[in-house]
Amino acid sequence: MPLWPVYTGTNEPHDGITELPAPPPWRAFDGGPVLPAPDATADASAVSPDRTHRAETYQATQETVQLVNAALYLRRPLLVTGPPGTGKSSLGYAVARELRLGPVLRWNITSRSTLHDGLYQYDPLSRLYAARQEAAARQGGEGGTDDPTGIEHHLRLGPLGTALLPYDRPRALLIDEIDKSDLDLPNDLLNVLEEGQYEIPELVRSSRLVPDGVAQVLADGTDERVPVAHGRVRCRAFPFVILTSNGEREFPPAFLRRCV
Template sequence: MPLWPVYTGTSEPHDGITRLPPPPPWRAFDGTPALASPDEGDAASPDRTHRAETYRATPQTVQLVNAALYLRRPLLVTGPPGTGKSSLVYAVARELRLGPVLRWNITSRSTLDDGLYQYDPLSRLYAARQAAGHTAEDIPETGIEDHLRLGPLGTALLPFDRPRALLIDEIDKSDLDLPNDLLNVLEEGQYEIPELVRTARRTPTAEVMIDGTDERVPVERGRVRCRAFPFVVLTSNGEREFPPAFLRRCVTLRLRQPDDGQLTAIVRAHFDEEPDAYAQTLITRFLSRVGGGDLATDQLLNAIYLARSSDLGAESLDELAEQLMPYLGETPQADAF
């Protein structure tokens, strides 16, 4: 039987992803050859594991994550800095056992090809020159696939038997063309690698390296098509608007600053105990300042950690907390001499 919700927000790992209903007919994919999804294993760094375990999803977040999973659509997460936009994908990947999160950090220079694959023709030319003068038996095999690696988006769209998790971080920092360039790839769930298409008659199957590891996977005739559409999270700080055609292909989640109850739960999760009196004072102070500008939950956690870990007096702690929680984008004031 289908399962709703698949993602519960409890951070307890389970295999509920196998009980997703079939996709809508217009979002069904049939990529081959089917690949086994990787386990997280020991690949997860302690900070990413902690981020996943301590993330606290709101009921709205749980509902929209499940909508994206059921519809096989990307999830566009917008909101102020520090509201947990990028942490969400790690929490979902851990709970649903989707393997290591693939991450693509966007800058103003990012292009679609950066996310799909990287090809280094200079290294191939160097290898060819190194082979010159050797006998045929001595020449190492250095085909195109030895100088090509799939990027995070390209890896996520491989025909894995269960979805991979992909974070496209700060899409609002991209060039104006990138959201439109993503439309076709995310809509069709496939792409081509022209360098491999050109050699497909001679080498129909190429073993290429994937993002984040030296593991190789087969790519047939230079074409990649997904089998299970990946769980794609695109984050935005709301610094720009996106084309309507892009927005209608995404499920949109708008995060707000957490309230008192949510902050208390976040602090409890990070420190594995109830906030003490001083931590509760810092939470109250943090909330009282939220309306005056952007603040990040990390700033509050830093202040609470130092209050717990140092032997500073109350007055010094208050002064330090004030310095640790400036409004984001505010220029620090220089000390006077």
């Protein structure tokens, strides 16, 4: 049976993502608890007028449309290579806008970027400061705040970590200029992109101290908290991941095999 295009490249928003066929058995994910996707009617590129304009005016070639659909059908990242200024990142915003995937999660890569940065950030110093403030308040006879020393209050998911939350429809993740990364980052991404899951060791160790082992943590790009059970995150709908490269380096064969 011929496959129909989910992404058409017409720049007309639609809900075709809901008609995406089931994934191959080896790319099926069952993470939970299931989270509702961000407002599908929101402009996925509304971070700035410039990005909105680029998303609305992006002209996709037929080859681009085919490759985007291949990535969506296979639940694989899409690697886009080309000189600067050729619209590589604009493609991510255009796809997110047409398919109503919500705000684009963007991870700008530098030579100092690590996998940990993309998954989550934990600030132990702010936790120590909160613990001291809490102790001082109690000694002064003041009522303490609502467990300010809990790890979840000092932890925020990164763009990659947020994209892998168990949303009921895919999120859009733009990993921009991955060729600027340290040599190890592409290989470090292999397991996470292949398995669609990761652990937060700090939450795994403290999960027994949290009711039902569920911690409420901040997601990237929002002030809303999402539940993470026992410190483990596994996606449900694999995100649409687009990686851009200016072609300044070659990537390991194992990494390329996992991308479209």
